[in-house]
Amino acid sequence: MDEVTISRAILETYTKDFVERLDTDVAIAGAGPSGLTAAYYLAQAGAKVVVFERQLCPGGGMPGGGMMFNRIVIQEEGKHILDELEVHLSEYQEGVYVADALETISSLCVKTIRTGAKIFNLISVEDVMIREDRITGLVLNWSSVVWSKLHVDPIAVRSKFVIDATRHDSELCRIVTRKIGPRLITESGEVVGEQPMWAEVGEQEIIKNTKEVYPGLLVCGMAANAVFGSPRMGAIFGGMLLSGKRAAELCLNKLRISK
Numbered sequence: 413m414d415e416v417t418i419s420r421a422i423l424e425t426y427t428k429d430f431v432e433r434l435d436t437d438v439a440i441a442g443a444g445p446s447g448l449t450a451a452y453y454l455a456q457a458g459a460k461v462v463v464f465e466r467q468l469c470p471g472g473g474m475p476g477g478g479m480m481f482n483r484i485v486i487q488e489e490g491k492h493i494l495d496e497l498e499v500h501l502s503e504y505q506e507g508v509y510v511a512d513a514l515e516t517i518s519s520l521c522v523k524t525i526r527t528g529a530k531i532f533n534l535i536s537v538e539d540v541m542i543r544e545d546r547i548t549g550l551v552l553n554w555s556s557v558v559w560s561k562l563h564v565d566p567i568a569v570r571s572k573f574v575i576d577a578t579r580h581d582s583e584l585c586r587i588v589t590r591k592i593g594p595r596l597i598t599e600s601g602e603v604v605g606e607q608p609m610w611a612e613v614g615e616q617e618i619i620k621n622t623k624e625v626y627p628g629l630l631v632c633g634m635a636a637n638a639v640f641g642s643p644r645m646g647a648i649f650g651g652m653l654l655s656g657k658r659a660a661e662l663c664l665n666k667l668r669i670s671k
């Protein structure tokens with residue numbers, strides 16, 4: 413095997429996939445549980461989806477479980493998603509299930525990729541594109557460039573919808589308010605900020621917080637609770653999966669209308 417053949421195989425196939433996703437239906441920032449679940453359901457329904465993940469590995473907070481005990485808790489409402497992903501669950505008590513965090517995130521990744529979504533790791537979303545009061549795409553750079561503070565200009569992808577799945581920091585929403593002022597659909601127009609831990613309320617509110625917060629920009633997962641000022645919930649993950657699924661459903665409805 414010739415080394416240059418190996419290099420050419422990597423570069424040509426990667427570039428082909430990337431170029432093919434420069435124009436998409438939905439571009440997602442963050443490959444944690446909520447972003448990946450959104451990508452899975454969107455791709456499954458036939459949408460053209462791309463996910464950009466800053467870190468080396470996808471998964472966000474899921475591999476860490478609760479305080480590095482790599483188990484996650486799922487309530488009854490989220491169970492059907494893990495059943496669909498073929499993740500093993502043990503019933504800890506009535507309506508309370510436990511899954512291996514690594515099995516869950518691995519399965520989510522595999523299923524998401526096999527439905528046709530593309531995940532690009534080691535790429536950070538550093539800005540958004542806005543045209544006529546609508547988000548129209550994401551601005552990207554290599555994470556290594558961002559971390560080493562090199563002066564390298566970014567590139568951009570165009571997308572009918574973008575999803576902010578960047579957890580507590582809700583980075584895309586913060587970029588919007590920083591650049592064009594308090595224009596989100598929250599009461600103040602700003603990111604309200606996440607509240608202290610209250611698992612039950614956090615898990616309930618995350619679903620209603622999952623929505624389009626500015627034309628073309630949806631928010632899901634922890635970012636949704638941060639944007640609307642709802643509590644965090646610790647290592648229960650049903651809400652993350654359900655929020656990702658909800659974001660996918662909202663995008664699909666809107667894509668059908670605008671297609």
Ligand code: 48H
Nearest residue numbers: 442444445446466472473536537578579633634644645646
């Ligand atoms: C590219 C980015 C960028 C960027 C961030 O943290 P996550 O797992 O987020 P969720 O919302 O899917 O899940 C939250 C869950 O893991 C969690 O933390 C819970 C339930 N906490 C409860 C509590 O009480 O704390 O994943 C977000 C991903 C990460 O992998 C980041 O690296 C990535 O987004 N990311 N990727 N460009 N600008 N910002």
